Amino acid sequence: MKKDITIVGAGLVGSLLSVYLSKRGYSISLFERRSDMRKEKLSAGRSINLALSDRGLLALEKVGLAYSIKQICIPMHGRCIHNTDGTIAFQPYGKEGQYINSVSRGELNKRLMSLAEENGANIYFNEKCTAIDWDNRKVVFENEETKNTKIQKADLIFGADGAFSAARLQHQLHHHKFDYQQYYIDCGYKELTIPPTANGDFALEPNALHIWPRKYYMLIALPNLDKTFTCTLFFPFENLSDDEQRLSFKKINTEEKIKKFFHANFPDAIPLMPDYVNEFLTNPTSSLVTVKCFPWIRDDYFALIGDAAHALVPFYGQGMNCGFEDCRILDELIEKYATDWSKVFSEYQTMRKPDADAIADLAIYNFTEMRDKTADPKFLLQKKIENRFAQLHPDKWLPLYSLVTFSPEIRYSDAMKKGEQQEKIMSEIMKMPGIEKKWESEEIEKLMLRKID
């Protein structure tokens, strides 16, 4: 008899997970709190672009979905840095031919839901998880429209319902030793829009991720299929620093102040965003949370996956990629242990927990890099030295960004360790007198070789 699996949440990870499990022969029911987004219009200021990269693509490929999803992606080959003086600099993400992909969260989710259904899953919408009876493996849902209660009996239960997971809350409330933490960064974000030009073209180079780095805040822009860009301003909620001059959402609260702020800091972006003042005033300001917890599982019948197990801030573009990788790794363990779910789950969490912790920390760190260092000449020189060395000795040096983004065969936790070693070497190299002049010399290359071994 087919085993019944209930997945709480039909977001990106829940939908992909259901495809994996359908292909393993399970009968899948997905319960989604929101209504069917394939029948609705997105609310303004909540479009959200994601960067799909190699880890996510590999996970899609394993169940044959990569091709279909690539149709809605726009390649971004590097960062396009917009400096305060109006100059633009391009920083490639990796080697020639390596890129990440801008994709609309909404479009991607719609497609994955349909693919989940095509593979056999049933999706129930407006179903909010209100309780889980762990002893009897029953999940209780309340329909947000009809207010009817549904009790779903399952052989296996997955919590794939995101950073504020209701399934995780039930797990937490009924687990006598559950480690949990959620912490917010001081910055929130607000979305703005760059429409197409009068000719119907992209208003900026489409195959790049645009960044306006401004030390303690930044504006970014990612391309959409409809030739718009979704811009996101990451900006402090309020000024918590000792520097009283620092700006924040709290301070920039009138039309006049918004205009002054943009004219001073993003002058080249203003002509591209005809409606930015209105959008700034009316679009929501959202917050950014990291979630870490443990354990992720209960015996042989429950597991958290994706953001429900490990929510990340978006600055490494890895939240979705990490969640998709969870699915791939879980599937490899099903391959290994078949229906011995106790073993599957136990190894799943032992393996994935350090990787999720690593990428959570890297994502926090990368915010500093994006908003501050990408405009710092010293940092740019360091990247040049690293890239030169990586080209000369590809077997000995792969930059951290490439390890995380383009190397799904390397675990996040190992990538982080390698990154720390590299950073230690580079901080010594950067301290050398006259490094600005001799960075391409054989002396530096030999020194780095010695330090690696």
Place this chain on the structure above:
Amino acid sequence: MKKDITIVGAGLVGSLLSVYLSKRGYSISLFERRSDMRKEKLSAGRSINLALSDRGLLALEKVGLAYSIKQICIPMHGRCIHNTDGTIAFQPYGKEGQYINSVSRGELNKRLMSLAEENGANIYFNEKCTAIDWDNRKVVFENEETKNTKIQKADLIFGADGAFSAARLQHQLHHHKFDYQQYYIDCGYKELTIPPTANGDFALEPNALHIWPRKYYMLIALPNLDKTFTCTLFFPFENLSDDEQRLSFKKINTEEKIKKFFHANFPDAIPLMPDYVNEFLTNPTSSLVTVKCFPWIRDDYFALIGDAAHALVPFYGQGMNCGFEDCRILDELIEKYATDWSKVFSEYQTMRKPDADAIADLAIYNFTEMRDKTADPKFLLQKKIENRFAQLHPDKWLPLYSLVTFSPEIRYSDAMKKGEQQEKIMSEIMKMPGIEKKWESEEIEKLMLRKID
């Protein structure tokens, strides 16, 4: 008109808080999830002794309760260390005349509840907080016996309902930027009993806290008014170390193994605990959690206090003392700002959060000290040097334990900083060749004087 204050939880802190607020002229309703413990028998293995020390006493004194509570306390002047070889060593906690107080949590709570009522509070029992309507300042309770729902309107709401606070959960669910963490240590605990001797006397020295330190675990014993001792074994749930020989609750699971374990490690305790095997098998094994969160307040109408705001592990004996100190500090701020609750709450959390974080970290650290270092000759020498120096220069050196335990005028966060400075100095002193021989020399004294300044 008198303002109505609802306090969720009539535990130690909720009850004391109600006395403070009654004296300020507020009308107090306390809602307690459990039944009235004054009418019930305590369940076995859950007696729990606490160490009431100067911070807690000061907070009791400010509302005239210290005398009443001291009647149920037994002074403990130091640690009585039971070594593996059967020898016993006494380590005083502070100066002559300084001591901490063993008190039964249950007895203390009963007395505080009655004092709360005497001061005008109404206590409602079996009332479980199930929801809070923040906009309308209504707290919803469900009676655990009648299942009736009660909706309590309040001008001010306090969450004083402990480490697993239901009020905090409502706050978390409806706060868009709530930082939260809970983490467990690998050790759990189990209670055992030392009854009085055949003559009706204490079986051990009553005016001490007894410790059997065994590196990665320990047994402790605190005296009770009925001449029993409550013993607590702090022991790993399971072996998570690389050393396969390590023992744990998971491994010691039969009568034979329990006996073997106690004979090998606590031979001098066995004759004192006639029922230890049975107690070990039947008493529950409980876990130990640290909780940190922020913010603790909502505008001018809600605050968390005590364990609900900051749960600590018990190894510094400060959980209750810190909660009582919360009440005292809050009251000082009411004195300062009168009914401007927005200011009272804002300064309360700004002030108390770093102190609660500090004592939470110190409590974790002190577990290592108690179970491991109290039996380490090097550590004991260090304490001797510190104590000698503190006696010679009381204005320049107060040991960390004294700062935390006997110096309520010093904030926990400042005590921790001082402790870190002292530890740095002592680690240098302890590295000196021949320190074992010259620790009482003028050379060492002068060196320490120089390092302090």
